[in-house]
Amino acid sequence: MGPVSRRVSRLIGGWRTGLSRPVLILQAGNAVNAFGYGLVLPFEIIYLHQARGFSTSTAGLVLAATMGISAIATPPTGSLLDRYSARALVVAGSLASALGYAGFAFVEHPWQGFACSIVSGAGLGVAGTANRTLVVRLIRPEQRAAAFALNRVAGNFGIGAGATVGGFIVAATPQLGTFQRLYFFDAVTYAGFALIVLAAVPNPRADIAAAPTHGNGTGYRAVARDRPFLIVIAANVVLVVVGHTFFSNILPPFAKAHTPVGPAEIGIIILVNTAFVVIAQIPAVRLVARMRRTHAFAATSALFAVALLAVVPATVTHSELAATSVLAGVAIVLAIGEIAHILVLGPLVADMAPEHLLGRYLSLYTLTFTGSLALGPATGGLLLQTSPDAIWWGGALAALLAGAVLLKLGDRIPDPLRQAPAPSTVGTAPEAA
Numbered sequence: 001m002g003p004v005s006r007r008v009s010r011l012i013g014g015w016r017t018g019l020s021r022p023v024l025i026l027q028a029g030n031a032v033n034a035f036g037y038g039l040v041l042p043f044e045i046i047y048l049h050q051a052r053g054f055s056t057s058t059a060g061l062v063l064a065a066t067m068g069i070s071a072i073a074t075p076p077t078g079s080l081l082d083r084y085s086a087r088a089l090v091v092a093g094s095l096a097s098a099l100g101y102a103g104f105a106f107v108e109h110p111w112q113g114f115a116c117s118i119v120s121g122a123g124l125g126v127a128g129t130a131n132r133t134l135v136v137r138l139i140r141p142e143q144r145a146a147a148f149a150l151n152r153v154a155g156n157f158g159i160g161a162g163a164t165v166g167g168f169i170v171a172a173t174p175q176l177g178t179f180q181r182l183y184f185f186d187a188v189t190y191a192g193f194a195l196i197v198l199a200a201v202p203n204p205r206a207d208i209a210a211a212p213t214h215g216n217g218t219g220y221r222a223v224a225r226d227r228p229f230l231i232v233i234a235a236n237v238v239l240v241v242v243g244h245t246f247f248s249n250i251l252p253p254f255a256k257a258h259t260p261v262g263p264a265e266i267g268i269i270i271l272v273n274t275a276f277v278v279i280a281q282i283p284a285v286r287l288v289a290r291m292r293r294t295h296a297f298a299a300t301s302a303l304f305a306v307a308l309l310a311v312v313p314a315t316v317t318h319s320e321l322a323a324t325s326v327l328a329g330v331a332i333v334l335a336i337g338e339i340a341h342i343l344v345l346g347p348l349v350a351d352m353a354p355e356h357l358l359g360r361y362l363s364l365y366t367l368t369f370t371g372s373l374a375l376g377p378a379t380g381g382l383l384l385q386t387s388p389d390a391i392w393w394g395g396a397l398a399a400l401l402a403g404a405v406l407l408k409l410g411d412r413i414p415d416p417l418r419q420a421p422a423p424s425t426v427g428t429a430p431e432a433a
Helices: 003-014 021-051 056-081 086-104 110-138 141-172 176-200 219-224 227-258 263-280 284-288 293-310 320-352 355-386 390-412
Strands: none
Touching (some): 021 056, 021 086, 021 176, 056 086, 056 110, 056 219, 056 355, 086 176, 110 141, 141 176, 141 263, 141 284, 219 355, 227 263, 227 320, 227 390, 263 320, 284 320, 293 320, 293 390, 355 390
16 A cells, blocks of 8 residues: 555544444434525525515514524423433424424514524424434444534534535525525425434434432432533533634624625635534544543633634734734634534533433533524624624633633543543432432
């Protein structure tokens, strides 16, 4: 085998996950599902405003209702997942989303839009949490990092590809019928995903453990007694806000107003971030696995802080190329931090959860991302009006504080790199829940 062949073999080997065929099929279905969502994601307000005549504020409220209902549906879903089949809930949630997004193709009045938001949002909240729980129950603990990595790659690739294809379609034929077909195809991908899960993914119902009957509480009362877990969740909200949503939601308007870059350059910067995550996420599994979890969190926080502070120099140059280069560098550093963050956080939450509370733990994990999607733009939008530069130095400070809090947890959270105590007592206060 020649040197080129060896390099290709090593490159392909870096993408091998060792996951079972049902899990790979499930993640392929996630990619198709994300592709359908990506088709409509950039054009939802445009469609409701220009094609349906809603005011921009009403259109924004309709979309906000989708995420709001999704967040509301997440905790009850966690309770259901600790009693019933994750696969059944994935199917039910996906079909609800299919119905809701198909309905968007035919809305003519705001109340119809809000009705579709309620249905689709509930479906997203149920299916999203159930999907993660189903994956965790289909794999071994040592495979969790690879599974969460592949899930992120599938979602990023699907949404990116869908948004690109949708952009070309809308640019070619910007008509009502075009938007309707995009929404209908999105609905088809949700329904298709439900069929994939039914046909090709086994039901791990038998693995659900019975809840202990000791006196420390049950349900979310038991989760609330797990102090290390609550600290992880609170710190994660901070990291998602400053490291994920500030980049995706706040950097574009900030860059347009305070740097020489324009819309095309902003698109390139977002593409650099997304492409880096898609390419490097899975190969990074082995690298991050060599780090202690608290150290990986600290590294993530430091990367986020450096990247956020690096935004400020882009405001003092008058060169479009220089500003774009600086912000592309910011996108790459943030992507590296995102990769480490996801590879550590998801498996950690699954490891901290007692088996009978797995659904509730993962529902709160999901809720931190959903809630941060609302908290990040609200906080960043307020700072954009009052003190724009404070977004970046304030975000950097918040990231460092979150990293310090997580680092201080030390041996209070489970870590594969050290000899752990029995699973029933590792990092989980509520073993009797």
